[in-house]
Amino acid sequence: MGKKEEPETLTPASPSRGAGPGALVVIGGAESRDGAILRTFVRLAGGPAAVVALLATASGRPDDAAREYEEAFVRLGVGRVETLRVTDRSDAWRPEILERARAATAFFFTGGDQLRITSTLGGTPLDEVVHRRHREGAVIAGTSAGASAMSETMIVEGDSDDAPKKCTIKMAAGMGFLEGAVIDQHFAQRGRLGRLLAALAQNPKLLGIGVDEDTAFVVRGDRTLRVVGSQTVTVVDGRAIEETNASESLPDEPLVLTHVVLHVLPSGYGFDLAAWRPLRPAPRGGAAGGGGVSRHR
Numbered sequence: 001m002g003k004k005e006e007p008e009t010l011t012p013a014s015p016s017r018g019a020g021p022g023a024l025v026v027i028g029g030a031e032s033r034d035g036a037i038l039r040t041f042v043r044l045a046g047g048p049a050a051v052v053a054l055l056a057t058a059s060g061r062p063d064d065a066a067r068e069y070e071e072a073f074v075r076l077g078v079g080r081v082e083t084l085r086v087t088d089r090s091d092a093w094r095p096e097i098l099e100r101a102r103a104a105t106a107f108f109f110t111g112g113d114q115l116r117i118t119s120t121l122g123g124t125p126l127d128e129v130v131h132r133r134h135r136e137g138a139v140i141a142g143t144s145a146g147a148s149a150m151s152e153t154m155i156v157e158g159d160s161d162d163a164p165k166k167c168t169i170k171m172a173a174g175m176g177f178l179e180g181a182v183i184d185q186h187f188a189q190r191g192r193l194g195r196l197l198a199a200l201a202q203n204p205k206l207l208g209i210g211v212d213e214d215t216a217f218v219v220r221g222d223r224t225l226r227v228v229g230s231q232t233v234t235v236v237d238g239r240a241i242e243e244t245n246a247s248e249s250l251p252d253e254p255l256v257l258t259h260v261v262l263h264v265l266p267s268g269y270g271f272d273l274a275a276w277r278p279l280r281p282a283p284r285g286g287a288a289g290g291g292g293v294s295r296h297r
Helices: 036-045 062-075 089-093 095-102 114-121 125-135 193-202
Strands: 007-010 024-027 051-055 080-083 106-109 139-143 153-158 169-173 181-185 207-211 215-219 224-229 232-237 261-266 270-272 277-281 293-296
Touching: 024 036, 024 207, 036 062, 036 106, 036 139, 036 215, 036 224, 051 062, 062 080, 089 095, 089 114, 089 125, 095 125, 106 125, 114 125, 114 153, 114 169, 125 139, 153 181, 153 193, 169 193, 181 193, 193 207, 193 232, 207 215, 215 232, 224 232, 224 277, 261 270
Parallel strands: 024 139, 051 080, 051 106, 106 139, 181 207
Antiparallel strands: 007 293, 024 215, 153 169, 207 232, 215 224, 224 270, 232 261, 270 277, 277 293
């Protein structure tokens, strides 16, 4: 066994548009419409100066989903909300949609079915615009299915409240805003640890991130993750797995995974995505100036 890691100090970077990739706000679903999570998103997007492009592509009822978030963002002080109605791939080529997307300071993806997002937007001009705007500093946020689509590899569907098995999950390529990770949402509330472990057994180089309801994590340019909300984010490191039967097990046979490293992080805690280390809030008035977090060594 290796030496237990202890904390070191880190002060998170201040968000700024136009100075590199924008922040990611990854939400586990069922978030308060006037709570800290959406307020954080609005602040990062620019507040009264923000232009939020809203995509309800994942939803089976896109108009209703879009209307709910439009009203929430207006109440929270967003300067302008642009609903981009993209329900099939032809919409993602429409010049008026692309023009509105180019003006956005932030993009918000609602819940529903994450495969609707990737199969509708993937490889289209709109997909290119959203990624370019993110590289230029635009904020990207997604809730529920919109959260799952943020990673490079995504869980498309799978069984909850079950032991990890190869048949537990189906996976596909995500939108790729967060590299080297796989994200699951409604995590504790729907008992999804087993399916996240199944994903890591088959992809041990990835970092597994499970986000509870009314909880989010924010990633900024310094590659640190910070937790916001009322519940927790579970981070699972599969690189240290010493034994697994993932390659030879039958689809419905329970998987073996030994020496998996797991962190459960409430609001204020975080994770260094470059060093793969947990972060804790710095003591108020401490060396990090009260606003930092501490890095575990």
